Amino acid sequence: MSFAPLDPILHNQLRLAVVSLLVSLEEADFTFILEKTGATRGNLSVQITNLQEAGYLKVTKTFKDNYPNTKCQLTAKGVKAFEGYVKAIKEYLKT
Amino acid sequence: MSFAPLDPILHNQLRLAVVSLLVSLEEADFTFILEKTGATRGNLSVQITNLQEAGYLKVTKTFKDNYPNTKCQLTAKGVKAFEGYVKAIKEYLKT
DNA sequence: ATAATATAGTTTATATAATAAACAAGTCTA
DNA sequence: TAGACTTGTTTATTATATAAACTATATTAT
Numbered sequence: 503m504s505f506a507p508l509d510p511i512l513h514n515q516l517r518l519a520v521v522s523l524l525v526s527l528e529e530a531d532f533t534f535i536l537e538k539t540g541a542t543r544g545n546l547s548v549q550i551t552n553l554q555e556a557g558y559l560k561v562t563k564t565f566k567d568n569y570p571n572t573k574c575q576l577t578a579k580g581v582k583a584f585e586g587y588v589k590a591i592k593e594y595l596k597t
Numbered sequence: 598m599s600f601a602p603l604d605p606i607l608h609n610q611l612r613l614a615v616v617s618l619l620v621s622l623e624e625a626d627f628t629f630i631l632e633k634t635g636a637t638r639g640n641l642s643v644q645i646t647n648l649q650e651a652g653y654l655k656v657t658k659t660f661k662d663n664y665p666n667t668k669c670q671l672t673a674k675g676v677k678a679f680e681g682y683v684k685a686i687k688e689y690l691k692t
Numbered sequence: 693a694t695a696a697t698a699t700a701g702t703t704t705a706t707a708t709a710a711t712a713a714a715c716a717a718g719t720c721t722a
Numbered sequence: 723t724a725g726a727c728t729t730g731t732t733t734a735t736t737a738t739a740t741a742a743a744c745t746a747t748a749t750t751a752t
């Protein structure tokens with residue numbers, strides 16, 4: 503079939519933006535992602551957790567200058583999933 | 598911002614598939630779309646209605662060989678929305 | 693004729709998901 | 723030490739996606 507299923511984890515605006523960012527950066531913290539995506543904190547928190555539970559993100563919580571600091575990086579699984587998603591959705595986009 | 602909002606009407610697998618099909622074909626009927634997308638009838642019915650209500654699709658119901666026949670074609674608004682969606686999501690996809 | 697099956701969809705019910713709003717826990721500053 | 727700020731998390735509500743059930747008519751078989 504010409505319309506392959508789209509990974510429901512990645513087929514969400516914010517989660518896709520987060521993964522897209524991390525594909526290039528390899529590491530980013532909560533506040534940085536917040537600014538780049540324009541998301542609300544609540545939504546970002548939930549979606550980072552979702553990505554983590556899907557095994558797409560590795561999340562490391564530390565403190566930086568006395569404040570909590572949440573660092574995210576893509577896992578190999580996350581990279582692979584993103585590549586698969588890109589390949590799949592491109593079939594929908596070409597006219 | 599680098600992550601422009603994605604049109605929620607089009608950011609759905611089945612609706613995107615339907616519109617993607619119609620961009621090339623200019624006209625297709627319910628059964629044809631059903632086969633090409635692999636959707637269930639119920640879901641396709643709902644999503645065609647959604648696309649119609651969004652003004653993206655013109656739907657014409659007639660009879661063909663005694664059976665009901667539902668023809669769909671993209672409107673100018675639908676074409677424009679699809680082009681916008683493609684442009685927007687491509688920003689998410691480039692690594 | 694009429695029962696069974698097929699065609700072409702629509703409606704509704706439910707489960708999931710997305711998101712904003714409210715909350716928490718600690719930190720800085722005047 | 724009161725008030726505002728930082729960095730998130732939890733919850734509550736709304737919206738959405740989808741399968742299942744239903745409708746209406748047509749065809750085929752007996």
